[in-house]
Amino acid sequence: xxxxxxxxxxxxxxxxxxxxxxxxxxxxxxxxxxxxxxxxxxxxxxxxxxxxxxxxxxxxxxxxxxxxxxxxxxxxxxxxxxxxxxxxxxxxxxxxxxxxxxxxxxxxxxxxxxxxxxxxxxxxxxxxxxxxxxxxxxxxxxxxxxxxxxxxxxxxxxxxxxxxxxxxxxxxxxxxxxxxxxxxxxxxxxxxxxxxxxxxxxxxxxxxxxxxxxxxxxxxxxxxxxxxxxxxxxxxxxxxxxxxxxxxxxxxxxxxxxxxxxxxxxxxxxxxxxxxxxxxxxxxxxxxxxxxxxxx
Amino acid sequence: xxxxxxxxxxxxxxxxxxxxxxxxxxxxxxxxxxxxxxxxxxxxxxxxxxxxxxxxxxxxxxxxxxxxxxxxxxxxxxxxxxxxxxxxxxxxxxxxxxxxxxxxxxxxxxxxxxxxxxxxxxxxxxxxxx
Numbered sequence: 187x188x189x190x191x192x193x194x195x196x197x198x199x200x201x202x203x204x205x206x207x208x209x210x211x212x213x214x215x216x217x218x219x220x221x222x223x224x225x226x227x228x229x230x231x232x233x234x235x236x237x238x239x240x241x242x243x244x245x246x247x248x249x250x251x252x253x254x255x256x257x258x259x260x261x262x263x264x265x266x267x268x269x270x271x272x273x274x275x276x277x278x279x280x281x282x283x284x285x286x287x288x289x290x291x292x293x294x295x296x297x298x299x300x301x302x303x304x305x306x307x308x309x310x311x312x313x314x315x316x317x318x319x320x321x322x323x324x325x326x327x328x329x330x331x332x333x334x335x336x337x338x339x340x341x342x343x344x345x346x347x348x349x350x351x352x353x354x355x356x357x358x359x360x361x362x363x364x365x366x367x368x369x370x371x372x373x374x375x376x377x378x379x380x381x382x383x384x385x386x387x388x389x390x391x392x393x394x395x396x397x398x399x400x401x402x403x404x405x406x407x408x409x410x411x412x413x414x415x416x417x418x419x420x421x422x423x424x425x426x427x428x429x430x431x432x433x434x435x436x437x438x439x440x441x442x443x444x445x446x447x448x449x450x451x452x453x454x455x456x457x458x459x460x461x462x463x464x465x466x467x468x469x470x471x472x473x474x475x476x477x478x479x480x481x482x
Numbered sequence: 483x484x485x486x487x488x489x490x491x492x493x494x495x496x497x498x499x500x501x502x503x504x505x506x507x508x509x510x511x512x513x514x515x516x517x518x519x520x521x522x523x524x525x526x527x528x529x530x531x532x533x534x535x536x537x538x539x540x541x542x543x544x545x546x547x548x549x550x551x552x553x554x555x556x557x558x559x560x561x562x563x564x565x566x567x568x569x570x571x572x573x574x575x576x577x578x579x580x581x582x583x584x585x586x587x588x589x590x591x592x593x594x595x596x597x598x599x600x601x602x603x604x605x606x607x608x609x610x611x612x
Contacts, residue, residue: 204561207534274483275508281529282518288525288532297533299513 206321213313220313227320233425234326236344241332243350244376246283247408253287259324263295266308268331305339306330309452312445341369342444348372353382378407487535489517489526494544506596527557542571
């Protein structure tokens with residue numbers, strides 16, 4: 187069904203979910219058109235929060251718990267799951283844990299496939315995140331793909347990164363490694379019903395102190411909701427603080443640069459897909475890429 | 483890229499079929515969202531619209547298909563959505579005919595090869611030129 191850009195703009199201005207859903211599809215299929223539409227819409231600075239951690243640690247469930255305890259605000263959820271490197275297909279199952287909010291008018295959940303993007307996000311993530319800010323959101327939660335130790339891209343887009351850990355994730359050496367442990371603004375030790383979670387919290391606090399930083403560690407249980415109010419409080423007080431001390435403004439400025447980087451990478455990726463994959467001469471591939479890049 | 487929502491309305495928890503279809507469509511290169519079990523028609527329709535899917539699959543083995551499927555079709559219409567719907571499960575032949583009259587594009591019973599469903603969906607979008 188075709189729907190024009192001005193129809194989408196009018197729809198979103200009057201909070202029509204269908205128009206907003208279409209804009210998100212355009213973000214995936216045509217970033218140039220998406221950026222054009224977004225630039226014509228009113229935007230509100232939402233608190234963009236990245237929720238990251240390894241597969242099965244409880245990211246979707248903690249988001250569900252946050253949604254259940256924030257009925258008085260508008261929250262958007264961007265849930266990314268991996269695409270198959272073989273078929274290109276994907277099974278997007280993050281929503282299952284959040285379906286009790288499917289008809290909640292203050293909540294908008296959208297699933298995205300990673301479509302080959304690295305770092306635990308999707309190629310259209312910057313456009314999508316901007317789009318959510320045109321839909322009058324107070325908070326936007328980005329759930330990454332279940333990530334490994336080096337998937338730090340989410341820190342380029344989120345104002346705040348929440349790293350979820352569970353007591354079965356390895357010893358403290360894992361926590362001393364570079365990469366994902368360094369991008370967390372808030373740590374959540376999930377599955378607090380497991381007694382080992384308390385010792386994980388203690389060890390983590392020791393490591394953070396050793397690094398000379400002051401990062402909150404919250405013990406939570408995403409199924410029972412224990413500790414989730416503490417997490418929301420920590421998120422809100424951080425948002426107030428970063429807005430006051432200039433961190434927010436700096437992050438947003440940098441986000442524009444990362445958006446450009448992502449936009450251009452996506453352009454190059456699209457061209458690379460059109461080049462014959464059996465070509466073995468790297469110089470030839472480069473020439474063809476440059477030719478196609480410059481012809482646009 | 484074809485985007486599909488696989489849904490399970492009502493109280494039945496027999497989701498093997500829904501999971502097999504979701505997985506088969508994934509392997510056929512589609513992006514498949516799965517709602518999980520025990521969904522209301524309202525949840526399913528709102529999810530289909532918010533996710534802007536191209537097609538909606540409804541899996542029912544409880545026998546409540548003549549209540550749930552028409553309700554889903556009605557809600558879609560109410561919201562001005564033209565998302566096509568297909569149904570899978572234990573559906574008696576007479577009911578299948580009735581559901582198709584109401585606008586369901588296809589009804590699949592037990593033993594349907596997944597390739598048949600994949601071909602039907604792909605064919606539907608080739609013809610529709612999406």
